Amino acid sequence: MPLKSSFCYSVALATVATATLAPVASAATFNFSYTSSLGTITATVDGTLQPDNNTVFVSSISNTTFNGSPAPALPLTGSYVDSILAGGVVTGQAVLSLDGSGLDFVACNTTNCNDGFGFLPAGLIGPVDLFASVGGYGSLPGGEPFVLANYSLTPVPEPATVLGLLSVAGVGLLCKGRKLEK
Structure with missing residues (x-):
């Protein structure tokens, strides 16, 4: 040779x-997108990919947009279920997933959530997963059924x-x- x-x-x-x-290393940054009946939310999500290679424990969300325009910052993230059980105070572990299953997530500007959005898993207040938003993210405070085809969470290399x-x-x-x- x-x-x-x-x-x-x-x-x-x-x-x-x-x-x-x-x-x-587990991916730490993800591109997020969801389109509701009112418009599209995009953001950068920081979190930890769990050993199942699907579940992401969210630590923060940034660079949010609603219908292509900058949207209010959402410094508080938590579990939608835990937040409801705590009387509306944002608390608990925020969870998203790569495939859209097992979502339990709320992101808010303040503890009383004047601006924000979230995903509520089925069972707590209804038989289907819900998406809800308020303020600068459109007004769907009662929520609407979650549509898997409108959801995307992808790792950033x-x-x-x-x-x-x-x-x-x-x-x-x-x-x-x-x-x-x-």
Whole structure:
């Protein structure tokens, strides 16, 4: 095997091994979108992906928009169920999921929630999952049935993951280019 090919093979193998053996971190940032009968809410969600690779424990929500315009900031997140049981005070663990199942989430501007939205799981006040919003997010305080097709929560790739994939592609192109030179 020529020296150049051997070197290229070694670099490619080391790059793939590094990318494969590197510890996989849970995605911490997600792109969120939901379209209700009044419009579309988008946001950036920070949270921890749980071991089931579906459930996300939400720690914060930012960069919210409603129908494409900046919407009021929502510094408080919690469990919709726990918040109702606590007399309307935002409390508990906010939960979203990648596939839209098991949502128990409320995001509000203040503890009495003049602006905000949330997802209430079936069972507490009705037989179906609900979406509700108030203030700058449209007025659906009683809620409407949750529509799975209108919901999206997707992980944002971490920069290290993107760089790792680019380096693997770069080594592949380098090796391909060296073969063509022969």
